[in-house]
Every structure is written in structure tokens, then in C-alpha cells.
Amino acid sequence: xxxxxxxxxxxxxxxxxxxxxxxxxxxxxxxxxxxxxxxxxxxxxxxxxxxxxxxxxxxxxxxxxxxxxxxxxxxxxxxxxxxxxxxxxxxxxxxxxxxxxxxxxxxxxxxxxxxxxxxxxxxxxxxxxxxxxxxxxxxxxxxxxxxxxxxxxxxxxxxxxxxxxxxxxxxxxxxxxxxxxxxxxxxxxxxxxxxxxxxxxxxxxxxxxxxxxxxxxxxxxxxxxxxxxxxxxxxxxxxxxxxxxxxxxxxxxxxxxxxxxxxxxxxxxxxxxxxxxxxxxxxxxxxxxxxxxxxxxxxxxxxxxxxxxxxxxxxxxxxxxxxxx
Amino acid sequence: xxxxxxxxxxxxxxxxxxxxxxxxxxxxxxxxxxxxxxxxxxxxxxxxxxxxxxxxxxxxxxxxxxxxxxxxxxxxxxxxxxxxxxxxxxxxxxxxxxxxxxxxxxxxxxxxxxxxxxxxxxxxxxxxxxxxxxxxxxxxxxxxxxxxxxxxxxxxxxxxxxxxxxxxxxxxxxxxxxxxxxxxxxxxxxxxxxxxxxxxxxxxxxxxxxxxxxxxxxxxxxxxxxxxxxxxxxxxxxxxxxxxxxxxxxxxxxxxxxxxxxxxxxxxxxxxxxxxxxxxxxxxxxxxxxxxxxxxxxxxxxxxxxxxxxxxxxxxxxxxxxxxxxxxxxxxxxx
Numbered sequence: 001x002x003x004x005x006x007x008x009x010x011x012x013x014x015x016x017x018x019x020x021x022x023x024x025x026x027x028x029x030x031x032x033x034x035x036x037x038x039x040x041x042x043x044x045x046x047x048x049x050x051x052x053x054x055x056x057x058x059x060x061x062x063x064x065x066x067x068x069x070x071x072x073x074x075x076x077x078x079x080x081x082x083x084x085x086x087x088x089x090x091x092x093x094x095x096x097x098x099x100x101x102x103x104x105x106x107x108x109x110x111x112x113x114x115x116x117x118x119x120x121x122x123x124x125x126x127x128x129x130x131x132x133x134x135x136x137x138x139x140x141x142x143x144x145x146x147x148x149x150x151x152x153x154x155x156x157x158x159x160x161x162x163x164x165x166x167x168x169x170x171x172x173x174x175x176x177x178x179x180x181x182x183x184x185x186x187x188x189x190x191x192x193x194x195x196x197x198x199x200x201x202x203x204x205x206x207x208x209x210x211x212x213x214x215x216x217x218x219x220x221x222x223x224x225x226x227x228x229x230x231x232x233x234x235x236x237x238x239x240x241x242x243x244x245x246x247x248x249x250x251x252x253x254x255x256x257x258x259x260x261x262x263x264x265x266x267x268x269x270x271x272x273x274x275x276x277x278x279x280x281x282x283x284x285x286x287x288x289x290x291x292x293x294x295x296x297x298x299x300x301x302x303x304x305x306x307x308x309x310x311x312x313x314x315x316x317x318x319x320x321x322x323x324x325x
Numbered sequence: 326x327x328x329x330x331x332x333x334x335x336x337x338x339x340x341x342x343x344x345x346x347x348x349x350x351x352x353x354x355x356x357x358x359x360x361x362x363x364x365x366x367x368x369x370x371x372x373x374x375x376x377x378x379x380x381x382x383x384x385x386x387x388x389x390x391x392x393x394x395x396x397x398x399x400x401x402x403x404x405x406x407x408x409x410x411x412x413x414x415x416x417x418x419x420x421x422x423x424x425x426x427x428x429x430x431x432x433x434x435x436x437x438x439x440x441x442x443x444x445x446x447x448x449x450x451x452x453x454x455x456x457x458x459x460x461x462x463x464x465x466x467x468x469x470x471x472x473x474x475x476x477x478x479x480x481x482x483x484x485x486x487x488x489x490x491x492x493x494x495x496x497x498x499x500x501x502x503x504x505x506x507x508x509x510x511x512x513x514x515x516x517x518x519x520x521x522x523x524x525x526x527x528x529x530x531x532x533x534x535x536x537x538x539x540x541x542x543x544x545x546x547x548x549x550x551x552x553x554x555x556x557x558x559x560x561x562x563x564x565x566x567x568x569x570x571x572x573x574x575x576x577x578x579x580x581x582x583x584x585x586x587x588x589x590x591x592x593x594x595x596x597x598x599x600x601x602x603x604x605x606x607x608x609x610x611x612x613x614x615x616x617x618x619x620x621x622x623x624x625x626x627x628x629x630x631x632x633x634x635x636x637x638x639x640x641x642x643x644x645x646x647x648x649x650x651x652x653x654x655x656x657x658x659x660x
Binding site: 053054055074076078079080082084085086087088089090091092095096099100102103105107108109151155 | 404406534535537538541542544545548549551552553554555594598600601603
């Protein structure tokens with residue numbers, strides 16, 4: 001067990017009043033596991049991370065890292081990657097990653113060949129080795145995030161904690177970063193805990209999910225959490241439903257108009273046509289004659305409405321027609 | 326890096342020697358040798374060298390090392406390339422301390438020179454420290470860098486206004502003492518003041534070498550620094566105390582000297598293309614002392630017998646550099 005909390009209460013304490021966000025948390029985190037912490041905004045996810053990182057004090061309870069109290073733990077017990085920006089004008093990527101070696105070096109920060117090797121390995125594991133001598137402030141958001149993950153790796157801690165590592169990133173970078181964290185947890189057998197709002201990516205990649213709500217934290221394997229409905233309950237709203245076929249959350253479309261869809265085409269064109277119909281508020285009703293959509297091929301759609309027949313070469317045409325008629 | 330340090334060191338030696346030789350009269354190296362070996366035969370030269378030249382050169386070096394290191398620490402602490410002892414009102418705070426001490430009463434004039442020097446230094450450091458604390462407190466709630474500078478300038482104006490009020494009610498004799506002090510001067514600093522200033526600045530510089538690594542982490546991100554096991558609050562206190570010590574003691578004895586503190590760290594970072602304090606700190610020391618020695622040489626007006634106020638000379642160099650920093654960092658300062 002890398003991380004264990006006993007009866008932990010978290011929140012903010014001002015002068016004489018404290019605001020408790022979560023209480024009686026008994027969390028357990030094993031090495032080699034990628035854990036995603038999900039939940040609505042304002043429920044205390046970032047507060048929990050900050051408490052675990054010793055940036056704010058717990059209101060009550062105990063945090064143990066490798067069986068040792070966090071209060072007395074060395075600075076190389078855990079590494080963190082935060083959402084805040086860095087002010088690194090005049091520092092290279094190598095300089096920033098080498099921060100991770102600070103707890104290991106002497107007063108002037110003299111690095112041994114061993115330290116340099118660790119830094120280079122860390123940069124290579126996140127694929128930024130070629131950027132080592134670039135200015136840290138000139139990196140893209142995705143590269144900056146990789147740099148901070150490399151810094152965390154260079155700290156050589158058994159636990160890495162990340163706060164929304166994929167925010168501000170484009171889709172490709174989001175997928176790559178989460179996949180990277182998944183790999184790192186395997187290759188380096190580290191425990192990795194991240195807060196994320198990327199539910200689908202979290203379900204696909206994490207070994208364990210912690211669902212935080214006003215009522216506390218539910219822990220479990222993501223598949224189990226879906227199976228017994230606990231994940232769905234997190235987002236109880238008319239707007240969102242869990243798609244059981246495609247295993248992801250999606251918008252709950254308000255479907256009011258019937259249409260009969262017939263298809264002679266392969267899977268993708270059919271699925272996309274179906275998605276378009278949902279977006280436009282149609283539900284499928286076989287045998288409905290007044291409004292029919294037929295896929296003649298991958299490039300031809302035919303709509304029969306009130307006995308008139310129209311043909312379209314793309315879905316944009318279908319969309320325009322259905323919206324205006 | 327090594328070549329740059331070597332070049333700056335050679336320049337440092339040359340400028341120091343030039344500074345020793347020049348003044349209102351030129352004393353050649355052989356004359357200095359004569360004066361030092363046979364003081365009785367060369368009374369005038371011996372007096373000029375030991376009482377004026379040597380102290381002036383040492384003052385230039387100490388001021389040129391202390392103020393920029395103080396500025397460097399402030400720039401790191403506030404994450405602001407425009408921070409410096411003068412810009413943030415720290416020098417004004419020191420002036421206020423000096424004014425309080427000077428105007429406190431004519432009875433002080435009866436103090437022994439040593440006590441007078443120490444008192445002056447103590448009050449200047451106290452003033453610098455209090456202003457620094459005030460600006461830091463404000464900076465916690467104001468993240469905007471431009472607003473922070475405005476606060477610094479306002480605190481400076483406030484100190485200046487208080488000093489003016491004190492001047493109005495003071496005796497002509499004390500007023501004259503104070504006005505002469507505000508011109509800033511490297512010459513005419515008493516030996517006991519030179520000793521105190523050198524000791525305080527050397528101690529602060531040696532101590533700041535121990536903070537180089539932590540300052541890198543603090544500058545990049547405070548929370549990451551905490552995560553690396555750095556006790557950020559202690560580090561900040563150390564930086565405030567050290568920079569106030571240097572800015573305060575220098576202002577006390579050499580007067581308010583503008584722009585050196587803010588401009589030199591910036592020049593150093595550009596000279597070696599890095600903000601890594603382990604590399605900038607030695608470069609700042611060398612660049613700063615060289616710059617002060619050059620300013621000193623210029624202020625002697627070669628060939629002339631008058632001496633320009635050192636404050637004007639540093640402003641001539643420093644003000645354009647500050648404008649350059651603003652232009653270079655416009656995107657950052659707008660944020």
C-alpha cells in the first residue's frame with residue numbers, strides 16, 4: 001500500500017470557521033495502479049489532492065505514505081503535477097525537469113552523471129528528449145504538461161499525483177497523456193492518482209476510479225462501477241445518459257419525430273446517419289411511411305417525404321433538408 | 326560561461342586599478358608605490374590614496390555587488406523583471422530611516438563616529454525591511470505585476486513625502502547634512518562605514534549563494550518548490566532580510582543609487598541566456614561591480630576637477646535599460 005488515509009477530513013479552515021468538504025475518507029492506493037478521481041466541480045477533488053501534497057493541512061485524520069505519516073515523510077515521498085502555470089523565463093526544459101533532482105543534490109545542486117541519466121530517461125519516457133535545450137516557456141501546452149510529468153518522474157517517488165493533467169489540451173494530446181500515464185504506472189510500477197474530467201478516457205485507461213460526490217468517495221474498478229450503476233448516478237441529469245452499446249456518456253437527445261431508416265450500406269455511414277437523426281430529434285420507427293431515409297450507397301441518401309423523393313450526396317444535404325422541412 | 330567570467334574578471338581588475346589612479350588628480354602607479362612605502366615623504370599622496378581613493382574604489386565595488394544581488398532576489402521573489410530596490414520603494418524606505426535618524430535631534434551629532442555610522446545603517450536597514458514587508462503583503466493579494474510596481478512607487482512617494490515634512494521642520498544644519506546625503510556619493514564615505522558596509526554586504530552575498538538552488542524552484546513555481554521539500558516561507562524571509570540588509574546599508578552610506586539594482590540582473594540574464602541563479606549570481610557580481618566602477622570613472626569627468634553625482638550617472642545607464650526591459654517583456658507585463 002503506497003498511500004492510505006485514515007478517517008481524513010478535508011476542507012479549508014479560516015480564522016475561526018472551517019469549511020469541511022469531505023470527511024471520514026479511508027482511501028487506499030496500491031503501486032502500479034492508475035487511479036482516476038472524478039466528480040462534479042466544487043466537490044473537493046483539488047482540495048483532496050492539495051491535502052495529499054501537503055499544500056494544505058488536513059482538518060482531521062491521518063495520511064500515510066508507505067506506512068509512514070505524511071508529516072514526517074521525506075520530500076521524495078510523492079511528486080506532483082499541478083494545474084498552475086510555471087514562470088520559467090530563461091530556463092530550459094532540462095533545467096525544469098532537473099528540479100526533480102533537487103531533493104537528491106547538494107547545496108549548490110551539483111548533479112552527478114547518475115542524476116543526468118535519470119533526467120534524460122525521464123524526458124525520453126514522455127517523448128520530449130529532443131526539446132531538452134529549448135526554452136521552457138516556448139513549449140506548447142501539451143509539451144509543457146509532458147515536461148512537468150518528466151519532472152515528477154525525475155523525483156523518483158513511488159507516488160505521482162496530477163491535477164487535471166489534460167485540461168487545455170487538444171484531443172490527441174489528451175489521449176496521449178492519459179495513455180502515457182497508464183504506461184508509466186506499468187513500466188515504473190508507480191502509483192498514479194489523477195483528477196480528471198475526461199470520463200471516457202478515465203474509464204478506458206484507469207485501473208481504479210474514485211468517484212467523489214457530496215456523499216463521499218466510491219472506489220472501484222471502472223467496469224464494476226458502471227455495472228452496478230454507481231458511475232451513472234454521479235451524473236444524474238436529464239441531459240446525459242450512459243450509452244450501454246458504446247460504453248460512454250453522451251447527450252440525452254430529446255426525440256420527438258419519427259423516421260424510418262433503411263440501409264444498404266456499411267456500418268460507419270449507417271451509424272453516422274443515425275447520429276445525425278438523433279441530433280435533429282428523430283427516433284426510428286420501422287414502417288413509418290410519411291418520412292423515410294434510405295442509404296442507397298456510401299455517397300447517396302434518399303429521403304421520401306409525403307410521397308416526394310429527394311436525393312443527397314452528403315449528410316449536410318440531409319441535415320439541411322430535415323431542418324427546413 | 327568560463328570565458329565570460331574570465332573576461333569580466335580581467336575587466337574588473339583593470340577598472341579597479343583605473344579607479345584607484347583617477348580622481349581630481351591623477352596619481353601614477355609609481356607615485357602610489359612611493360606614497361605607500363614612504364608616507365612621510367609623500368604626505369599628500371598618501372592621504373589622498375588611503376583616505377579617498379581606496380575607500381571610493383571599495384565603495385564602488387561593494388555597491389556594485391550588493392544592490393544588483395538585492396535586485397535579483399526581489400525579481401525572483403516577486404517574479405517580476407522590473408522589481409528592484411529603487412522601483413519597489415525599498416531605497417525610499419531606507420531614506421526614511423536615515424531621515425528619522427538624522428532629524429531625530431542634534432544631540433546625535435555628539436555621538437562617536439562609530440555609533441553614528443551604525444545607527445545610520447541600522448535605521449536604513451529597518452526602513453528597507455519594513456517597506457519590503459509591506460510590498461510583499463500587498464503582493465500576496467495583488468498578482469498583477471504592474472499594480473505591484475504602482476504600489477512600490479506609491480510607498481516610495483509616501484516615504485519621500487514624510488521626509489519632506491521632516492525637512493521642513495528641521496534645522497538648516499541638519500537639512501544640509503541630509504540633502505548632501507541624498508545626492509549619493511561613493512567618495513567621502515568614512516572608513517568605519519566602508520568596513521560596516523563591506524562586512525554586511527559580504528555576509529549577505531555569501532549567504533545568498535546558499536539559496537541559489539531554492540530560488541530557482543521558488544521562481545518557477547511556489548507549490549512545486551514546496552513539493553521538492555523547500556521551506557518556502559523561510560526561504561522568502563531569508564530573501565527579504567538579505568535584500569533589505571544590502572539595499573539598506575548601501576543606501577545608508579552611499580545614498581540612494583538608482584537603477585543599478587534593477588538593470589544589472591537583467592543584463593546578466595541576457596549575457597549568459599539563462600535565469601539559473603547558480604549561473605546568474607556570479608555574473609551579476611562581476612557585471613555590477615564593473616558597471617559601478619565605470620560609472621565612478623565617468624562621474625570623475627576625466628580632466629575636470631568636479632565630480633558628478635553618482636546617481637545621475639547610474640540613471641543615464643540604467644533608465645534606458647529599464648525601458649528596454651519593458652519593451653522586451655511587454656506581453657508578460659500586460660498580463
